[in-house]
Amino acid sequence: MDSDTRWIDIQGDDGTFQAYQALPRGGKGPGIVLIQEIFGVNAHIRGVAEQYAADGYVVLAPDLFWRQGAHIELTYDETDWKKAVALKGATDTNKAVADVAATIRALRGLPGVDRVASIGYCFGGLLSYLTAAAGNVDAAVAYYGGGIQNQLDQADKVTAPLLMHFGGKDSHIPSEAVKSIAERFGDRDHVEIHVYPEAEHGFNCSHRGSFHQRSAVEAHGHTLLFLSENL
Numbered sequence: 001m002d003s004d005t006r007w008i009d010i011q012g013d014d015g016t017f018q019a020y021q022a023l024p025r026g027g028k029g030p031g032i033v034l035i036q037e038i039f040g041v042n043a044h045i046r047g048v049a050e051q052y053a054a055d056g057y058v059v060l061a062p063d064l065f066w067r068q069g070a071h072i073e074l075t076y077d078e079t080d081w082k083k084a085v086a087l088k089g090a091t092d093t094n095k096a097v098a099d100v101a102a103t104i105r106a107l108r109g110l111p112g113v114d115r116v117a118s119i120g121y122c123f124g125g126l127l128s129y130l131t132a133a134a135g136n137v138d139a140a141v142a143y144y145g146g147g148i149q150n151q152l153d154q155a156d157k158v159t160a161p162l163l164m165h166f167g168g169k170d171s172h173i174p175s176e177a178v179k180s181i182a183e184r185f186g187d188r189d190h191v192e193i194h195v196y197p198e199a200e201h202g203f204n205c206s207h208r209g210s211f212h213q214r215s216a217v218e219a220h221g222h223t224l225l226f227l228s229e230n231l
Contacts, residue, residue: 005050007071010062012102014095017066019103020046022053028112030231033103033137034061035124037202038084039074044207045121055224058113062103064096064127076208088123096127101136115139115231119223121204122146125164133157139230141223144170144201149177152184161190161230165219167199167212194222 004023009016020041032052036045041061049059065072065087072087074080100118107116117139120128125145132140133154139161142148148164162185166178178195185191196203196215203212204219 005046005053008060008106010060010099010102010106013098014067017099018063018070019106020049020059020061020063022046022049022059022061024053024056024058027058029056029058030227031104031107031110031113031116032057032059032227033100033107033116033118033131034059035100035118035120035127035131036061036064037122037124037205038088039076039080040065040072040084040087042073042075042207044205048121048204051220052119057227058107058110060103060107062099064099065091066099067091067095076202076205091123093127093130097130097134100127100131101134104131104136117141117227117231119143120145122202126151129158129162129164130154132160132162135159139163139227141165141226143204143219144173146173149173149180152180155184155188158188158191161192161226163192163223163226164194165204165222166193166195167201167203167215168195168197169199170201172201192222192226194219 115138118128119141121143125142126147128142141163199212199215200210202210204216
């Protein structure tokens, strides 16, 4: 892809960690903090960062598992799934939100970045939602954010535009959970929810068996339009 990539240091509340940076041609544009799944900043997440850089955005994907080990990168086989679940279980959600906030501060310090959105996947989708509730971004996107239904007490704090994507066949997020989220935000004009009827959990990831090409393309299109309207 037509982007400039490297790892950079981020100064967080608990120490220094790294983020994968992808810059568009020219090096400037609106900012995106791209929030990983439970598999780390792996080949998939780096590829998504480069995709958004090719779309004209300055992207930082923070390494949120740095406390357990720098640059942990997992695949989607059974062994790595178990490792990923253990890593997520050992991760303090509040500290992860703080790391995202530190990454956003770093993004806002880059030349030409005046507005920033968060985009997260799976665990990162929950963190993107919580980042919006903390008031740290100008817009937020959550792909199949597991656990959002358990954090609806934060809903009134979400004042920035929020876009959420869910799969209609998600085996990890029950349809009742998506319904409860939709009902909670039903009267909020700045919140947009899309459900893709044929999509499983992780439908955006071409590295997974659950990849659903049409849903991924549709969701990416909705996201690009949302970003263009809010950044």
